[in-house]
Amino acid sequence: MIHKTKGIVIRTVKYGETSVIVSIYTALFGIQTYIVNGVRTSSKKGSGKANLFQPAAILDLVVYHNELKNIQRLKEFRWGYLYQYLFFDVIKNSVALFMIELLQKTLKQPEPNPDLFHFIEDAFVHLDTSDETVVANYSLFFALHLSGFYGFRFSDTYSSNNNILDLQEGEFIHEQPTHSYFLEGDYSYITSQLLRVMQPHELKDIKLNKEARRVLLQAYQKFYGLHLQDFGTMKTLPVLQEVLG
Secondary structure (H helix, E strand, O other): OEEEEEEEEEEEEEEOOOEEEEEEEEOOOEEEEEEEOOOOOOOOOOOOHHHHHOOOOEEEEEEEOOOOOOEEEEEEEEEEEOOOOOOOOHHHHHHHHHHHHHHHHHOOOOOOOHHHHHHHHHHHHHHHHOOHHHHOOHHHHHHHHHHHHHOOOOEOOOOOOOOEEEOOOOEEEOOOOOOOOEEOOHHHHHHHHHHOOOOHHHHHHOOOOHHHHHHHHHHHHHHHHHHOOOOOOOOHHHHHHHHHO
């Protein structure tokens, strides 16, 4: 069967002399693997086509889909959204690669989730067009809000009494837990503010320094690790922390 769908490139691996195998998160079928032939040739026909399969690329696709096959094929592909800055701006690209790695670690089931797809697509488009004050906090915003689609988002019950964030339970509590996975003080409060951000442009109102972002990103990585088996550590995190300054 042939279908039209939008897709976001998650991972690309070279295959053979001229081909690639691509993991794409699609609006219609969730995460899928496609083999794409002839896009790495230097010929006029293949020239430039490999650029469409950079991680974070948003594509309009015509796909062959067979539920019984693990690897599908693409009939047609073209840009669904052409980034202005994301592939070339060092800071935006570092944030995008962090987002991609988070998606690589969390998108496992080949099931459609239209709300999740639109959230991810919207997040990359906004990242491309946002100013530096928004971009600085973008990875925090994305990590917090993405978790809600997997069923373990923090419940925003922060108050002067419930001001300690239990990373294991995913909620704000009034006294330190017996384990060491928690945030308190400013870090707990900032997380509650980030949870209330509904649109990326609101991130400019949250003023953070390098150390605060470092602590929060490490904590959110631990939060994912506590709730998702084999999550491990993120390779893009040290790079992102260095670039954000």
